[in-house]
Amino acid sequence: MQVTVSDLTKVYPDGTRALSGLSIDVSPGEGVVILGHNGCGKSTLMKCLSGLERPTSGRLVLDGINLASASRRELRPLRQRIGCVFQKFNMVGNLSVLQNVLFGLMGRHGILASHALTASRESRLAAMQALERGGLAHLAARRTDTLSGGQQQRVAIARMLMQDVEIVLADEPVASLDPKAGREVMELLWSVVRERGMTVLCVLHQIELAREFGKRLIGLKAGTLAFDRPTADISDADITALYQTDTPQEADTDERVITAPHRAAQA
Ligand SMILES: Nc1ncnc2c1ncn2[C@@H]1O[C@H](COP(=O)(O)OP(=O)(O)OP(=O)(O)O)[C@@H](O)[C@H]1O
Numbered sequence: 001m002q003v004t005v006s007d008l009t010k011v012y013p014d015g016t017r018a019l020s021g022l023s024i025d026v027s028p029g030e031g032v033v034i035l036g037h038n039g040c041g042k043s044t045l046m047k048c049l050s051g052l053e054r055p056t057s058g059r060l061v062l063d064g065i066n067l068a069s070a071s072r073r074e075l076r077p078l079r080q081r082i083g084c085v086f087q088k089f090n091m092v093g094n095l096s097v098l099q100n101v102l103f104g105l106m107g108r109h110g111i112l113a114s115h116a117l118t119a120s121r122e123s124r125l126a127a128m129q130a131l132e133r134g135g136l137a138h139l140a141a142r143r144t145d146t147l148s149g150g151q152q153q154r155v156a157i158a159r160m161l162m163q164d165v166e167i168v169l170a171d172e173p174v175a176s177l178d179p180k181a182g183r184e185v186m187e188l189l190w191s192v193v194r195e196r197g198m199t200v201l202c203v204l205h206q207i208e209l210a211r212e213f214g215k216r217l218i219g220l221k222a223g224t225l226a227f228d229r230p231t232a233d234i235s236d237a238d239i240t241a242l243y244q245t246d247t248p249q250e251a252d253t254d255e256r257v258i259t260a261p262h263r264a265a266q267a
Helices: 042-050 072-079 097-113 121-133 149-163 179-195 207-213 236-242 260-266
Strands: 003-011 017-026 031-036 057-062 082-086 167-171 199-203 216-221 224-230
Touching (some): 167 179, 179 199, 224 236
Parallel strands (some): 031 199, 031 216, 082 167, 167 199
Antiparallel strands (some): 003 057
């Protein structure tokens, strides 16, 4: 799915300017990683793309439909083609892993098709296959809140596979995971989106993972574009500059940014 963001500005009702004249193009099947200090507008961009926030001005075009001016009737089918993976896994903790994966069918097929008691045999089989893809089939019957964070995020990816989406918006998908679990989740996420030719925009605070998985890096700074280039063309100095801000409560104290050049810049 083609994504075109043109001159996007988002000002929240309290006057906070989160994005200012941002323009980005992402081609179908491309995987980009978005970086930037706390509060630079990454989540706001993701929320605008997923339709959770309306832009104040500018255009946000997904597959030819401008989200900023689309009617509800146009937005509904478009949203079904968008998958989201968040830092918080958004699981129903007291239900089984299989049930949570089946919930991925809800948007397109409704409540009956997505409930474990009434879902078709094909749907249950597809859910098991999605779990198998994440190495979790053996945990299908477990209560979801008994899983580790890494396992829950892999369930979220399996649920997204059931949604059969064309674009994935991942907002800090590994932020709450340890380095090993985080890498495993990124490997799973990136391999499933590659296999299916999905477009992916992924916000990360882990520079090493960003460099490893993103072929192209987009750096945001105070709601504007700091850089947008192939990963190989982004230097450590570019990264250090990205996280230098005039407001020490933001990036300069951000423990989540894990990068050697950044630590060196802080020293
Ligand atoms: N609902 C809201 N109302 C008012 N201001 C908001 C709202 N949501 C976000 N903001 C502000 O908009 C700016 C951008 O926030 P956003 O969450 O997009 O940043 P971010 O880059 O995702 O940060 P982080 O890395 O900490 O998640 C911040 O100043 C934030 O306080």
